[in-house]
Amino acid sequence: MEQLLQYTITGLAVGMIYALIALGFALIWKSSRVANLALGQLVLISSWFTYGILVQAHFPVWAGMIMTILFAIFLGWAIERFTLRPLIGQPTLSLIAVTLGLGYFLEGIVIVVWPISVAKLPVLFPQDPINIGSAVISQEYVWAAGISLALFILLSLFFKFHKMGIAMRAAADDQLAIQACAVPINRIFSLSWIFACIVAATGGVLISSIGGITSALIETGFKSFSVVILGGMDSFIGCMVAGPLIGLCENIGAGYLTSIIGPGIKDLIPFVIIILVMLFKPYGLFGEERIERI
Amino acid sequence: MLKLNNLEVSYLNVVKVLYGISLSVADGMVVALLGANGAGKTTTLKAISGLLRIEEGEITDGNIEWNGQRIDKRSAAEIGKLGIVQALEGRRVFGHLTAQENLIVGSYSRSRARDVSADFKMVYNYFPRLESLKNNIAGYLSGGEQQMLVIGRAMMAAPSLMMLDEPSLGLAPMVVEQIYDIIKKFNTDRKASILLVEQNVRVALNTAHYGYVMENGRVVLDGSADYLKGREDIKEFYMGISASGTKKSYKEIKHYKRRKRWL
Numbered sequence: 001m002e003q004l005l006q007y008t009i010t011g012l013a014v015g016m017i018y019a020l021i022a023l024g025f026a027l028i029w030k031s032s033r034v035a036n037l038a039l040g041q042l043v044l045i046s047s048w049f050t051y052g053i054l055v056q057a058h059f060p061v062w063a064g065m066i067m068t069i070l071f072a073i074f075l076g077w078a079i080e081r082f083t084l085r086p087l088i089g090q091p092t093l094s095l096i097a098v099t100l101g102l103g104y105f106l107e108g109i110v111i112v113v114w115p116i117s118v119a120k121l122p123v124l125f126p127q128d129p130i131n132i133g134s135a136v137i138s139q140e141y142v143w144a145a146g147i148s149l150a151l152f153i154l155l156s157l158f159f160k161f162h163k164m165g166i167a168m169r170a171a172a173d174d175q176l177a178i179q180a181c182a183v184p185i186n187r188i189f190s191l192s193w194i195f196a197c198i199v200a201a202t203g204g205v206l207i208s209s210i211g212g213i214t215s216a217l218i219e220t221g222f223k224s225f226s227v228v229i230l231g232g233m234d235s236f237i238g239c240m241v242a243g244p245l246i247g248l249c250e251n252i253g254a255g256y257l258t259s260i261i262g263p264g265i266k267d268l269i270p271f272v273i274i275i276l277v278m279l280f281k282p283y284g285l286f287g288e289e290r291i292e293r294i
Numbered sequence: 295m296l297k298l299n300n301l302e303v304s305y306l307n308v309v310k311v312l313y314g315i316s317l318s319v320a321d322g323m324v325v326a327l328l329g330a331n332g333a334g335k336t337t338t339l340k341a342i343s344g345l346l347r348i349e350e351g352e353i354t355d356g357n358i359e360w361n362g363q364r365i366d367k368r369s370a371a372e373i374g375k376l377g378i379v380q381a382l383e384g385r386r387v388f389g390h391l392t393a394q395e396n397l398i399v400g401s402y403s404r405s406r407a408r409d410v411s412a413d414f415k416m417v418y419n420y421f422p423r424l425e426s427l428k429n430n431i432a433g434y435l436s437g438g439e440q441q442m443l444v445i446g447r448a449m450m451a452a453p454s455l456m457m458l459d460e461p462s463l464g465l466a467p468m469v470v471e472q473i474y475d476i477i478k479k480f481n482t483d484r485k486a487s488i489l490l491v492e493q494n495v496r497v498a499l500n501t502a503h504y505g506y507v508m509e510n511g512r513v514v515l516d517g518s519a520d521y522l523k524g525r526e527d528i529k530e531f532y533m534g535i536s537a538s539g540t541k542k543s544y545k546e547i548k549h550y551k552r553r554k555r556w557l
Contacts, residue, residue, distance in 0.1 A: 089348065163398060170388040170399045177386040179345060182374020182403040182451060288390055 005135040007255040008248060013141035014207075015247020020148040021203035021220065022227035022239040023155065024196040030159070030234040031168040031192040034084070034095045038103035039200060040221020045106045046072055046201030047121075047208040047217055048114045054122050061124060068201055076197035080190045088189075107218070119213045121205070144206040149240075151199060156236050168192060172234065219267070226270045230277050232287025242285060246270045295321055296342065296378075296455055296487070300356035301366075303334075303341055307352065311337045313511040314356065319455065324481050324488045326498040326519070328532060329508035335491040336383060338508070339457045342489075343380035344370035360455075374403050374451065381448040383459035383491070385440040389433030393424055396432050396443055400450030409452065417446040420476045438469035445473065449480060455487045456480070462494045470494065474501050495532040499523050507532075527554060 021043055028036045036042075049071050054064040083098050125143045129136045159165035164187075171178045171188045179185050207220055227246055231238025246269075254266035283289050296319040303312040312334045319325045327335045340346040342358055348370070358366040365373055388396050397417060401410045418425035421442045427435060432443060441461055448456050458477065462470040478501055481488050492498035499505055499519045507515040507528070515522070522528050531554065 089350070163402060166391065166395050167399050167402055170391055170395070173388040173390055174386050176345065176348065177382055177388065178399065179348060179370045180343060180374075180380045180382050181399050181447065182371050182379065183399065184369070184371040 002134040003255065004252070005133055006137070007251045009132060009135055009137050010141060011248035011251030012244045013137070013145040013247070014210075014251065015244035016145040016148040016240075017203050017207045017243075018220070018224050018227050018247055019239045019243025020151060020199050020206070021224040022231070022243055023152065023236060024200040024203070025224060025228045026231075026234055026236060026239055027155070027196045027199070028192050029172075029228070031171050032095075032189055033092060033172055034099065036196060037096060037100045038079075038106060039224055040218035041103040041106040041110075042075070042197055042200040043204035043207070043221050044213075044215070044217040045110050046075070046197070047204040047213045048110050048119075050201075050205050050208075051119050051121060051213055052114070055119070061122070065205075068205060069198060072197040072201035073194050075201075076194035077190055079197070080193040084189065084193070085186060088185075117215065121209045121213065124205070124209045140206075140210050144210065147202065147206060148243075151202060152236060152240050155195065155199075159236070164188075164191065223267075223270055226274050228284075230274050230284055232284030234288055235284065235286035238284055238286030246273065249273055295319070295359075295361055296489070297359040298338070298342070298356070299359070301338070301341060301353060301358065302355035303337055303346065303351055304354050305349070305351045310354075311351070311511050312341070315508070315511070315513055316356075317506050317513060317516070319487050319489050321454075321487055322481070322485045323504060324478070324490065324502045326490045326492055326502035326505040327508060328492060328495055328498060328505055328522075331493075332510075333508040334511040335508055336459055339380055339459055339489065339491060341366070342373075343378060343457060344368060344373040345380065371403075377452070377454035378457070379448045379451040379453040379455070380457040381444045381459060381461070383463060385437060385444055385463075387432040387435070387440045387443050387447075389431070391432055392429050393432050393435065393439075393443055394428040396447050397424075397428075397450050400447030403451055410450070413450050413452055417449050420449070420480065421446050438465050438473075441465060441469075441473060442476075445477070452484075453486055455489065457489045457491075459491045460493060461490070462492060462497055470497055477501060495528065 021039065024039055024042065025036050028034055046068060050064060050068045053059050053067050054061065059067065079102060083102055084095060087095055087098060125140045127139065129138050130142060159169060167178060167183045168188050168191065171185060175185060204217060208217065223246065227239055227242045230246065231242030249269050250266055253269040257265045277285065298315055298317050300314045300316055301312055302310070302314055304310040315334070315338055327338060329335050337346070337351065340349065340351065341353055346353070353366050357364050360376060360378065365376065388399060391399070397414065401413060404410050404413070423439060424442055424446055427439060432440065435443065445458065445461060461473055461477070465473070474497055477488060480486060490498055490502060499522055502519045505516065505519055505522045506513050507522070
């Protein structure tokens with residue numbers, strides 16, 4: 001029982017980080033219908049950047065965090081400006097292919113700049129463990145979950161009420177009509193990539209402060225794909241439900257089944273769930289259904 | 295005052311669509327742009343609103359002036375800020391947004407919140423139906439409601455020139471009449487100029503003050519609405535009324551068309 005509680009809490013907290021990273025996919029999908037396949041590499045490069053600032057350049061933690069956010073903003077802007085904007089109006093498939101290539105490019109940069117394969121971030125959060133009932137959980141998890149939730153709420157409010165947020169949702173529906181409304185569409189795409197990079201970077205720092213920086217961060221990106229597919233491609237709330245759900249199944253399943261089946265089971269569980277869900281809800285749990293009046 | 299001077303447009307540098315169009319829309323006027331499919335009416339609107347470039351179209355010659363300033367090199371967003379707004383053909387609402395959110399996007403170029411809330415009142419005043427539907431998802435509205443929403447969205451920009459592309463397309467005659475009444479009212483209340491593209495020539499000429507007839511990328515005829523309504527050519531080719539004044543019956547399959555005099 002005690003073990004179950006432990007698995008549940010850890011699973012939920014890690015799931016929140018998956019959800020946050022998944023927002024980096026949903027944000028771009030929501031405004032431009034482009035699948036961001038470079039998600040894992042965005043997580044990776046921002047985590048290494050934070051490492052570079054905090055460990056190699058010895059900046060204090062607060063300055064490092066600010067610089068990471070600035071780096072993410074710059075990265076998002078540059079990606080949109082130089083790789084995607086020239087392709088506006090081209091078939092979506094080419095845009096998706098570009099993000100795939102972009103992913104490998106970013107991974108290449110990481111390998112060149114940081115040839116070490118494993119590193120550890122300095123301590124970012126207080127270390128005293130918290131007791132929840134009989135379970136003991138390290139504070140990092142609580143912080144990570146809290147930060148993810150806060151960012152999620154901020155973004156949701158922005159998309160629900162802010163003029164720009166509404167216009168970003170509108171852009172997904174009709175890119176020509178949005179320009180007929182005098183909305184600068186470049187700014188929409190640019191902003192969606194900036195947001196995506198910020199959440200990916202934040203998620204990256206949170207998860208690598210818990211588990212260290214390795215190339216497995218790219219796999220975390222893949223897990224976040226399964227979160228978006230499960231939650232529905234463009235739904236923020238879908239991400240926030242599907243993330244913890246996947247984290248939960250993964251941790252509980254791994255906790256109990258590893259001794260029976262083997263260590264690979266942890267990475268298998270999320271994908272089994274997705275296949276099952278997709279059979280019954282092809283748009284995901286909260287995905288926007290295509291509106292077609294007949 | 296909008297002026298097009300000898301405007302030539304081609305798509306992809308190959309397909310020439312407009313061969314030197316000149317037209318003008320004076321302040322406060324309703325001007326109709328008539329013509330068959332493929333005459334270049336929509337292209338003319340897109341050239342004005344700056345949407346042409348997005349579709350690989352290019353102005354190869356001539357220019358467009360708005361109150362004496364040249365605007366043919368500007369982006370769609372800049373042109374929108376000057377108060378020129380185009381409502382696209384085919385009821386292109388943002389399907390997943392609510393009606394109210396659609397209107398908010400329409401007001402994007404307005405910088406002051408107070409103006410925007412006044413504009414909401416105005417639009418709901420013109421289209422009371424939209425107010426009762428404001429929290430409904432736009433994609434599920436009826437065709438007439440969607441067209442109202444598209445026009446309302448254009449009104450939210452408080453335009454000095456509103457360009458409407460076939461507002462009557464696919465709507466019941468009753469609804470068409472309703473929509474045109476509102477367009478007329480908007481024109482008189484707000485002193486906004488309106489440039490209409492329309493296939494429904496009768497309705498368009500009843501609303502407009504002036505009209506241009508386009509064919510194959512050229513303006514072939516222009517004049518006041520009353521003059522155009524009286525022309526035999528217009529009656530024959532666009533209203534389906536033959537020279538004798540009776541409606542043409544499609545039962546008489548074999549018939550001889552009048553020659554178009556303007557060609």
